Structures are given as structure tokens and as C-alpha cells.
Amino acid sequence: MMISYHGLSCLSITAKPISGEVTLVTDPFDASVGIKPPKLSGDIVFSSQEGAEHGNTAEVAGSPFSIAMPGEYEVKGMMLDARVAPTKTNPKNMILRVAAGAMTLGFLGGLDRPLKDEEIELLEGVDMLVLPVGGNNVMTAKIAAETVRTIEPRIVIPVYMAEPGLKEALDPLSVFMTEMGPVPTEETTKYKMTKRQLPQEDMQLVLIKRS
DSSP states (O other): OEEEEEETTEEEEEEOSSSSOEEEEEOOOOGGGSSOOOOOBOSEEEOSSSSTTTOOGGGOBSOOEEEOSOEEEEETTEEEEEEEOOOSSOTTOEEEEEEETTEEEEEOTTOOSOOOHHHHHHHTTOSEEEEEOSOTTSOOHHHHHHHHHHHOOSEEEEESOOOTTOSSOOOOHHHHHHHHOSOOEEEESSEEOOTTTSOSSSOEEEEEOBO
């Protein structure tokens, strides 16, 4: 599985679940948020909620299969389970579990609160967890760190945090890092991981530079 980060909660996640590659794009944003949206192409696009920060799906090239409703989906061998996870401002917000080959990933997009029991059950055992950490309309760093400890993934990928040009007032990544305490950390521009390479004991924090 290969992951690129594009800002806010927008990612490109590429895997080879069967024979060929399949790319999932999450939460594409538009220029009104204050940073330039990348030119993206994918086979699948997932929007956790409508709006400028998460729902600019029309700009994703490649005629992707769009997931904007809860349900279980299979696209080119990638298995996706989207569930409604209401926030204080959006009763239709969704979270996502992804399975591609042997790898599993949880994506919390625009969630702004601790997980409920049924959401913990959905994410139980995921190898990788992508979650927002900047506060305001998404999880605070404290809630995000508590969520990580609840799910106990092998890999943690923080998203949706302060960055230059962004109009929304968010906490910087450093606040989440403080809440997490000492954790093995890797910084990269594009993250690649296989099941065999997953850390067996220590959880790892992966910081992906925006591209």
C-alpha cells in the first residue's frame, strides 16, 4: 500500500489487492479552503462529508467510483466499508474501513469526537489509522491520541492540521505529538508499507509531507 498526503484529510491510497493497481482518493478539497488543491486521479473517491474541505469529488479525474453513502463496496478488489459517524455539525459524516489484499486501514476524515462502540468494532485490528488532529471542526489532539490508544494500530497517520495558507484555524501537528508522547516516528514524502514490513511491537507515527 502506498499513501500520498495532499492536505486536510485528502490522501491518495494505492494498492494491488488482486492483480492491477487501484487508487482511492479521500476527501478532496477545493481552493476556497486557502491551499491549492492537487490534480488527482483515482479509481475510487470517498467523501466523508459534503463541503469545501471534504467533498470536491467532481475534480478527481479518471471517472472514479464515488462513495458518498454508507455501505459495503468492492471496487477492483479493494473492499470498503463506509459507516455513518455523525459529528456536531454534520449528521451524515462517514468513516471508512479499507481492506486491500492483506493490508487494512481506518480513515476518520472529518470526525470531531471519540469513537462509539460500534465504530471501534468497525476499526478493530486495522494495520493503519488515518485521523484528523487539528481540533476546531475535527478531533482535538487529545481526542485523537486517545483514539489511537483505543484502536492500537501499527501505523498512525495524522492529517487535518495547521499549515501555511489554510483559512481554518487548526492546531499544529506538534500539539498531537505532545499528546502522543515518545513514539517511533518516520517522516516521508510518500509512504509505502506491506504487511510483512509492519512493526510487530512498537506503534509507529508516520508524518507524510503534503504533495
